[in-house]
Amino acid sequence: MQSKPIFAPELTIPNGVTDVEFYKNAFGATELRRFSNDDGTIHVSELEINGALFHLHEITQNYSLSPDKADGTTVTIGLFVEDVDAVINQAIQAGAKLKSPAQDYFYGYRQGSFVDPFGHHWQIQKTIPQTNE
Amino acid sequence: MQSKPIFAPELTIPNGVTDVEFYKNAFGATELRRFSNDDGTIHVSELEINGALFHLHEITQNYSLSPDKADGTTVTIGLFVEDVDAVINQAIQAGAKLKSPAQDYFYGYRQGSFVDPFGHHWQIQKTIPQTNE
Numbered sequence: 222m223q224s225k226p227i228f229a230p231e232l233t234i235p236n237g238v239t240d241v242e243f244y245k246n247a248f249g250a251t252e253l254r255r256f257s258n259d260d261g262t263i264h265v266s267e268l269e270i271n272g273a274l275f276h277l278h279e280i281t282q283n284y285s286l287s288p289d290k291a292d293g294t295t296v297t298i299g300l301f302v303e304d305v306d307a308v309i310n311q312a313i314q315a316g317a318k319l320k321s322p323a324q325d326y327f328y329g330y331r332q333g334s335f336v337d338p339f340g341h342h343w344q345i346q347k348t349i350p351q352t353n354e
Numbered sequence: 355m356q357s358k359p360i361f362a363p364e365l366t367i368p369n370g371v372t373d374v375e376f377y378k379n380a381f382g383a384t385e386l387r388r389f390s391n392d393d394g395t396i397h398v399s400e401l402e403i404n405g406a407l408f409h410l411h412e413i414t415q416n417y418s419l420s421p422d423k424a425d426g427t428t429v430t431i432g433l434f435v436e437d438v439d440a441v442i443n444q445a446i447q448a449g450a451k452l453k454s455p456a457q458d459y460f461y462g463y464r465q466g467s468f469v470d471p472f473g474h475h476w477q478i479q480k481t482i483p484q485t486n487e
Contacts, residue, residue, distance in 0.1 A: 225404055233427075271359055273360060288428050293418060299362035299364045300362070
């Protein structure tokens with residue numbers, strides 16, 4: 222790999238979803254395009270947060286579980302941002318459920334986390350100077 | 355958010371893991387640091403693939419499931435790279451299980467996917483010109 226690879230998580234959502242307003246309101250995300258089923262529900266939605274791409278994908282294969290089906294998540298969506306507090310506050314305003322408020326950790330991260338309306342866990346973070354434990 | 359946010363997924367792994375060689379062999383990943391439990395097993399491993407950061411995190415909370423516990427995954431790890439075929443081939447050599455070989459899709463992606471030894475699904479991709487369906 223010559224150039225830097227870029228992570229773009231694909232979040233599984235339940236079947237029958239039409240509304241991605243949360244991501245627009247929480248992150249100022251833009252929906253770039255959407256592939257819908259015949260009944261108008263989302264098959265795949267392609268979104269970006271200020272240039273950072275991610276996807277929502279309905280359940281289509283037996284390994285793909287929405288968090289409500291899994292009763293948890295297998296991946297936490299880590300997102301590095303400039304202003305951790307502002308992003309978390311905006312997400313909470315948009316309907317996310319706060320899990321851990323933003324705070325500085327000795328290992329050199331300011332982090333806070335929330336759960337989105339589909340049950341995905343987001344870890345919002347930035348690097349800060351490390352301190353001794 | 356002024357600067358571009360960056361996704362950095364945090365993959366849940368089972369408790370008791372010590373070996374992250376797969377990610378080194380598959381992606382040429384470098385382990386930047388590791389926080390271990392007293393018994394030497396991984397609490398958190400911080401890795402990067404040519405500058406793209408991600409984490410492995412053992413199960414510590416009731417929502418966090420390794421794919422074997424969930425019997426599936428709630429997020430597919432999308433990764434944009436320059437050479438899709440080379441990355442997939444190297445991952446298979448390192449022990450990943452091929453799910454879908456690399457191919458061009460009309461929606462403007464070349465994609466292929468595999469499952470890593472912990473059960474996480476990776477979608478390796480790059481953008482290509484779109485074609486008519």
